[in-house]
Amino acid sequence: MTEEPRLTGINHWQRAVDLVSRRHQGQFRDNGVTPYASHPMRVAMTLAVVFGVDDERILAAGVMHDLIEDTSVDHDEIAELFDDEIALWVSCVSKDMRMPHDRREEAYDMALAEAPWQARLIKLADVFDNLVDSMGTEKQKSAAGKAERILKLVGEDDELQGAASILAELQQSIQVCT
Numbered sequence: 001m002t003e004e005p006r007l008t009g010i011n012h013w014q015r016a017v018d019l020v021s022r023r024h025q026g027q028f029r030d031n032g033v034t035p036y037a038s039h040p041m042r043v044a045m046t047l048a049v050v051f052g053v054d055d056e057r058i059l060a061a062g063v064m065h066d067l068i069e070d071t072s073v074d075h076d077e078i079a080e081l082f083d084d085e086i087a088l089w090v091s092c093v094s095k096d097m098r099m100p101h102d103r104r105e106e107a108y109d110m111a112l113a114e115a116p117w118q119a120r121l122i123k124l125a126d127v128f129d130n131l132v133d134s135m136g137t138e139k140q141k142s143a144a145g146k147a148e149r150i151l152k153l154v155g156e157d158d159e160l161q162g163a164a165s166i167l168a169e170l171q172q173s174i175q176v177c178t
Contacts, residue, residue, distance in 0.1 A: 012060035012082060013044065019081065020063050023071040030139070039129060040066055046125040051163040053121070057082075061089040062122045068094035092119035093126065109153055117159040123150055124163045131170055140174060147171040 020040050027036035044062040047053040053062075060082060067073040068090055079087035092115035095108045112123060127143075127150045134143035151168055154160050 012056045012086070013063060015081070016060035016063040017041065017044075019073075020067065023067055023073055027070065029133070036066075036070070039133070040064065042129045042133075043122070043125045046128050047122070050128065050166060051121070051125060055118075057086055058089070058118050058121065061086045061118065062125055064090050065093045065122050065126055069097060089116060089119040089122060092116065093123050109149070112150075113153045113155070117157045120154045120157065121160055121163055124154060124160065124167050128163075128167050128170060131167070131174065135174065144171050144174050 021037050024035070024037040024040070028034060029036055029039060040063045043065060044059050047059055047062045053059060064073075064078060064086075067078065068075060075087045075091045078090055092111060095104050097104070099107060112120060115123075127147050131140075131143045131147050134140045147167055148171060151164055151171070154164050
């Protein structure tokens with residue numbers, strides 16, 4: 001595990017951006033050009049600007065949502081650098097990449113359906129960004145399908161209704177265009 005500086009006096013989300021920028025360094029989105037770190041930054045922006053989230057802890061977890069899945073960072077490191085609850089939210093939106101694909105997706109869906117609303121909100125922002133990013137590409141149909149799947153998983157939680165409605169509207173508008 002690489003030693004991470006424990007910065008004090010800086011907001012959670014600022015520390016999360018710093019960690020994500022360093023740990024996703026050298027990774028790229030599927031297009032092979034866009035630095036991967038742009039996606040978690042956009043997820044946090046979606047949470048803040050599109051969904052109206054101002055809780056810096058949720059924004060920090062949103063920025064870090066892919067760290068466990070795509071880097072060597074684990075739950076314990078996030079808990080140590082931030083706190084147990086933020087680490088839980090990030091863990092809840094992380095798939096166990098050691099499992100076979102179909103089993104992994106099934107286990108992920110079951111865990112996400114039971115996850116705290118904050119984790120499910122982060123997942124809505126993640127899917128929103130992936131859907132926007134897929135527009136006009138061959139991945140658009142797949143991303144719209146994932147949006148539909150996640151919308152079913154989030155349930156009727158009051159904290160999620162605004163974000164779920166926004167994602168559903170985007171997903172429907174994309175299906176109309178295809």
